Amino acid sequence: MERLQKVIAASGYASRRKAEELILNGKVYVNGEKITELGTKVSGNDDIVIDGVHLTKQDYVYYLLNKPRGIISSAKDEHNRTTVVDLINTNKRIYPIGRLDYDTTGLIILTNDGELTNLLSHPSNHVPKKYVAKLNRAIQKEDLIKLKEGIIVDGIKCIPTRVKLKKTDIEKDYSIVEITIIEGRNHIIKNIFKELGYLVDKLSRVEYAFLTTEGLKSGEYRELSIKEVKRLYEEKYHN
Numbered sequence: 637m638e639r640l641q642k643v644i645a646a647s648g649y650a651s652r653r654k655a656e657e658l659i660l661n662g663k664v665y666v667n668g669e670k671i672t673e674l675g676t677k678v679s680g681n682d683d684i685v686i687d688g689v690h691l692t693k694q695d696y697v698y699y700l701l702n703k704p705r706g707i708i709s710s711a712k713d714e715h716n717r718t719t720v721v722d723l724i725n726t727n728k729r730i731y732p733i734g735r736l737d738y739d740t741t742g743l744i745i746l747t748n749d750g751e752l753t754n755l756l757s758h759p760s761n762h763v764p765k766k767y768v769a770k771l772n773r774a775i776q777k778e779d780l781i782k783l784k785e786g787i788i789v790d791g792i793k794c795i796p797t798r799v800k801l802k803k804t805d806i807e808k809d810y811s812i813v814e815i816t817i818i819e820g821r822n823h824i825i826k827n828i829f830k831e832l833g834y835l836v837d838k839l840s841r842v843e844y845a846f847l848t849t850e851g852l853k854s855g856e857y858r859e860l861s862i863k864e865v866k867r868l869y870e871e872k873y874h875n
């Protein structure tokens with residue numbers, strides 16, 4: 637492991653002093669994460685990107701996982717619980733793009749391509765994400781209308797691009813709602829329904845951009861094709 641500024645300088649991209657400036661100015665990303673601390677240590681496997689330029693060449697891998705319940709959506713867990721990365725058989729340093737809650741199932745992409753991670757995670761990139769939510773009680777008509785018009789969560793309005801009531805069981809008192817949103821705040825779906833007075837008992841992400849979990853059982857994964865990766869890069873998803 638070497639200090640980040642040393643690795644940048646050794647690559648010839650910039651002098652040590654300039655490298656330090658770039659780090660402090662938030663221009664340097666390591667594995668998709670902005671690094672502003674000068675002492676950060678990196679290894680040869682880490683993907684360093686400065687102003688969109690990859691410093692280290694490496695083979696990129698892209699996986700689409702159908703995440704089971706009870707799995708953490710990060711590369712590492714401080715309590716040693718199983719993470720999405722543990723489910724993929726690879727020796728590459730991969731990490732998930734975005735997060736799904738511990739109890740949320742469904743589609744999550746894992747990669748070691750920091751550029752794609754930045755592109756897809758950027759707030760201006762409106763990637764549509766479709767969720768299926770099972771609510772703790774039957775949804776009222778007026779709440780469905782409110783939902784379609786948009787719900788304010790933490791002061792910011794979230795307007796779903798599509799809402800579809802899949803099922804309401806009056807006797808058992810629950811509803812299943814399909815909802816597509818373009819934003820990526822943590823717990824956003826649960827918080828939207830919380831604002832309306834419902835709890836989400838089950839949540840699954842069934843689509844991400846043009847990708848679906850079709851053909852993948854819970855815990856199964858597949859590699860993305862080159863075509864799919866290209867499409868993720870090219871489709872900008874700007875409204």
Ligand code: URA
Pocket residue numbers: 735736737738740822823824825826827839
């Ligand atoms: N919204 C949530 O509430 N949870 C998720 O896991 C994803 C979106």
